[in-house]
Amino acid sequence: MTENTHTTTDNTTESGENFITSEGLRALLHRLHAAGPGAWEHDPTAAELMAFTAEKYAPLARKHGLDPWEAASAAFDVMRTTAARTAVDPWAVVTHAVRITCVFEERAQGLLCSVHQARRPHVSAFHDPERFSDRDNPLTDYHPAFQVTGDAPTTHDEGEGSSLSAHACTLAGSAVEDAIALFALLGWPPVTARAGVEHVCGALTKTGTRQATYEALRRDKHARALLDIPRASWTVLLKALLGNPHPAYAATTAGRGVLLRLLIGESLSVLLRDDDLILAISLAAPRASSGHRGGDEP
Structure with a gap:
């Protein structure tokens, strides 16, 4: 199910750029890219875009236990890529990337590892670590990892044990x-x-x-x-x-x-x-x- 990350606020800037629409966002991203290094830092429209992004993805960030600006940071990383600038729907690319980042940020916090490690399937397959005292019933009572099952001693083993005991x-x-x-x-x-x-x-x-x-x-x-x-x-x-x-x-x-x-x-x-x-x-x-x-x- 796709989260509703759109807002109804009109964010047309003083320069006439409207980055709410996919066309407007694509045009803004091309302009910032063409402006070269420092454009994102000094351009007032870029600052408005990031504030809008933090508000837009705030529900998604809270869903995964993150700060809205963590989602905005993930969106910023995606917006500077060629894929976002050339996409038919740049906002769809950004939203998808932010959603994935939020998921793995949450997994990384739960697994006590880096986001890079949490993105790996063989790491994310594990469950979050738990303290033994976190549950009413001790983990050792029911978790299979703490259960010891062994074959019943055979007649030969019993005979050998009896023989050793008798010898002692x-x-x-x-x-x-x-x-x-x-x-x-x-x-x-x-x-x-x-x-x-x-x-x-x-x-x-x-x-x-x-x-x-x-x-x-x-x-x-x-x-x-x-x-x-x-x-x-x-x-x-x-x-x-x-x-x-x-x-x-x-x-x-x-x-x-x-x-x-x-x-x-x-x-x-x-x-x-x-x-x-x-x-x-x-x-x-x-x-x-x-x-x-x-x-x-x-």
């Missing part, structure tokens, strides 16, 4: 048993060794990190009393299983601890060749019955 459980269980065997071989009562190692592994499962487990258990007098392990033996047990928490030992075997070393592939025979570890565990081995701790308590 087996590896962890084997590491616990090897740790218990290590302490038993180095003079710890088997019952005490099993109870202490299993208690540390249970706490490690809850806290998730060796450092946090060590900090929680080293102050746990209740657990130590329940397991009937002297303080010195308890400290050695924690450091041996979880590793020395001091940052200086982080990259060493003492910092990794027995449980981690077993999980990353070291065998019980390899651990038994670690002289520092063997000496520390052996010297800290509690007596078969440590019910009387004497001066062991803090």
